[in-house]
Every structure is written in C-alpha cells, then in structure tokens.
Amino acid sequence: MAAYHGRGAIEMAQQYQPDLILLDIMMPEMDGMEVLKRLRNNPKTRETPIIAVTGMDRNREYFLSAGFDDWLGKPIELEKLEEVIRRHI
Template sequence: MAQQHQPDLILLDIMMPELDGMEVLKRLRKNPQTREIPVIAVTGMNENREYFLSAGFDDWLGKPIEFEELEEVIRRHI
C-alpha cells in the first residue's frame, strides 16, 4: 500500500497481528520506493525513543497519543 500510494509519513503500530511493526519497517526500508518515507512508531511498549530510533524508525509516539505530541512529530517530519 505504501509503495502504491507514496504517503508523506507513516504512523506504524508496533503490536499488530501477523506482521509486527518492526518487520513492516524492515520491508519499507528495503524497498527503494518506500525507504525515504518517514516512519513513526506508535506503541504502548515501555521503551525509550532511542530504542526505536536505533531500530530504524524516524521517531516514536507512546500510547495513548496526545494530539499536541502527534502534531509536533508530524511537523518535524514533513
């Protein structure tokens, strides 16, 4: 879907059925058509920002998402 629609930014949940967010991120980064799209981790996991940045995400948001924080992250990346 990302390859077909070329979004400006992807909010990617980490905990999903079948494929988790880490695997989706790997696939996005491997594909030349999607590797430059900013990908933001969305998670309820108790990890810090550096964990997700080192995994290849451009940023992260903890759940529950605060609107002001979401707006700030989006502005930072597009």
C-alpha cells in the same frame, strides 16, 4: 488511510507512497518491526518518515536505533502527534 495488518501496510505504502507513516508495533500477521524492515528495504519507501506508535515500555533511542524516524507512546496526545508530524514533513 489505514491498514489493519502489516502486509496491508506494506502494500498501501508501495501503492500510495505517503509523506509519512504512523506504524503500530503490535499488529496481527506481521509486527511493526518487520514492516519497518521491509519498507526500509524498498526503494519506493526507503526515505519515507516512519513513526513508531506503541504502548511498549521503551525509550526513543530504542526506536531510532531500530530505524524509525521518531516514536509516539500510547495513548497519543494530540499536541505531541502534531509536533512529530510537523518535524518530519
């Protein structure tokens, strides 16, 4: 399932409580950093692994220190995506 903006991502995460969230950083209405903060502050989603998906020129430590569990750079390589998902589920 997919949400196309930050508010929708928060609503879907609360409703469906997924095993893992792939969260884009650049989204309309609310960016991924704000969505991350709101999900981490919600008891229903606080422990859900959240993976940053971005084309931003940042390193892994930047996203880990922000509260993400991991990150994937764009374009996403299928092998890397599978590795990250296995590591967190």
